[in-house]
Amino acid sequence: MAVQTKVGIVSVGEMGAAVAKLLVAHGYTVVTNITGRSEYTQKRAAAANIALLGTDQALVEQADYILSIVPPRDALATAKRFVAAASTSGKSRAQPLYYLDLNAVSPGRAKIIAAEFEPVASSVRFVDGGIIGGPPKAPEAGIGSAAASSEPGADWKRPSIPLSGPHPLPDEHLAKVLNTRYLGSNVGAASGLKCCFASMIKGLIALSLQSFSTAESLGVYDELQIALKHFQPHIQQSTTRMVTEIPPKAGRWVEEMHEIGRCFGEDGGWNNAKGGDGANVYERIAEVYRTIADDTVLGKERQEHRVRGKTSEDVSIALSDALHGKE
Known part of the structure; x- marks a missing residue:
């Protein structure tokens, strides 16, 4: 069933494209402006059935909602782009445009953007x-029809x-399709929740990467896995x-770790911890992900849009080699 509401998505990365497919499957028209972007991005947008517009101003004038889904480092600049587009738009809107900043930023940064x-x-x-959580995924054939009706x-x-x-x-149907939860009137609450959740998952992954790669360097990787399987299956x-899912994502996670550190320091009070900056641990975790993205062969493959099968040991070997200056 077609829906009159138009949703703009910026930008069309893995998450943005998947969200677009979810919306299109539920009758929404999805639009974006990817003028000047790579052929790879153009193909991804086409595969998600996203309508392409030529300017940010056209996007502001035609969309009812804009979802900003960009790397954290680009969140503020992207917001400024669309403020400028809205400022120069000559279209009189019957209803306001809603700009959803869905980026992994700290509460303080969210307030600056607001x-x-x-x-x-x-x-x-x-x-x-x-x-x-991860990008939306369509249901397998024949699964989920009962849930979809309710x-x-x-079903996704x-x-x-x-x-x-x-x-x-204001659009209850869109809110349900996107699986949103409204946390209240305070700007920063949603961004803070995202930081708190991501810190636990991505912090554990970073510690695992350090542990696994060090075990590989010591020649005890297999023994570590045996011990983990026995005591902590x-x-x-x-x-x-x-850890096998990290190389394609590591570059995007670097700035997110900085934002988590800001959240914990500014809002959690860890800047006041005895002995110094208690949130500085996420500066170090950011370096783990930067190393994966910039210094390993797996990170370089991602930059060239190449994908290959890998195991946790493959990732550990690649990281250990990079840290010891091996090709």
Whole structure:
């Protein structure tokens, strides 16, 4: 069933494209502006059935909602782009545009971004948000029809999208399709929840990467896995799976770790911890992911859009080699 609402997505990465497919499957028209982007991005947008517009201004004028899903380092610049587009738009809107910042930023950064929208507050509503979990996935054939009839999107495997700020989504159907949870009127609550959740999962992965690669360097990788399987089988199973998924994502996670450190330091009070900056641990975790992205062969393959099968030991070997200056 077609829906009149148009949703803009910026940008069309793995998550953005998957969210677009979820929305298209539920009758929404999805639009974006990827002028000047690579052929790879163009193909990804086409595969997700996203309609391409030529300018940010066209996106602002045609969309009812814009979902900003970009690397954390680009969140503020992206917001400024669309504030500028809204400021120069000559279109009179019957209803305000909702701008959902779904990026992995700290509560403090979310408030800075929200302030950018004050000059266009009459026409654009800012919503603080985050994405917890992996990209949406369509149901397998013949599965989920009963769930789909009871709640929009329930047959899909979807991440959770917490939202906060003074402007709850007015479109209940869209809110359900996207699997949103409204946390209240405070800008920063949704971003903070995302930081707290991501810190636990991505912190554990970083510790596992350091442990596995060091065990590889010492020649005891197999023994470590045997010990984990015996004493902590659930941790062994989850960590060996998760580390294999990291190389394609590591570059995007570097700035996210900095944002988590800011969240814990500024909002959690860890900047006041006795002995110094208690949130500085995430600066070090950021370096783990930077090393994977920039210094290992697996990270370089990702930059060239090449993918190959790998195991947790493959990742450990690649990281150990990079740290010891081996090709």
